[in-house]
Amino acid sequence: MEPRDLVATAAERAHELPGAEQENPFGPEWDVYKVRGRVFLLIPLDDTGRVTLKSHPDDSVALRETFADIVPGYHMNKKHWITLIPGSSLDAELVTELVTESYRLVVEKLPRGQRPVDPELFGRLAP
Known part of the structure; x- marks a missing residue:
């Protein structure tokens, strides 16, 4: 992915999230994109x-081992954050999925009454 495409895809998906x-x-x-005051992107x-x-x-370990353009989180806790850099190993579908998953991880840590969606169901494919 080109730099502007990576940024545009991630930002577009973030804006769609409840x-x-x-x-x-x-x-x-x-x-900085947040849900209920907590950063996800x-x-x-x-x-x-x-x-x-x-x-x-x-x-994050598996993603870094699989995709050349996914590295430890830039200026963040390397265990819980990843950084996507422009490159050929990323596509729009993967970026959209990773932004959604980041959002879900933050939502699931919110008190139930503050959650805009059910993190167990949101963004998951139906079986």
């Missing part, structure tokens, strides 16, 4: 085209 909000708490250089507004999001620790 209760998601875009903020700039670190200044105009970063778009960070996009630096520079030319790198990278995207940082939450990932289950076991999944």
Whole structure:
């Protein structure tokens, strides 16, 4: 994926998610996407085209081993965050899936009354 496509795909999916909000708490250089005040996606507004999001620790290891363009989270806890960098191993479907999963991981940690969706069902394929 090209840098602008990676950023656009991630941001577009984030905007579709129930209760998601875009903020700039670190200044105009970063778009930060939150659900109920908790971060699930960070996009630096520079030319790198990278995207940082939450990932289950076991999944993040597997993703980094499988995809050359997924690395440990840039300036984040390397166990719980991954960074997607532009490259040929990523496609729009994977990016959309990873943003959705990051959102779900954050939602499942919210108190039940604050959850905009059921994290057990949201974004999962029907059996």
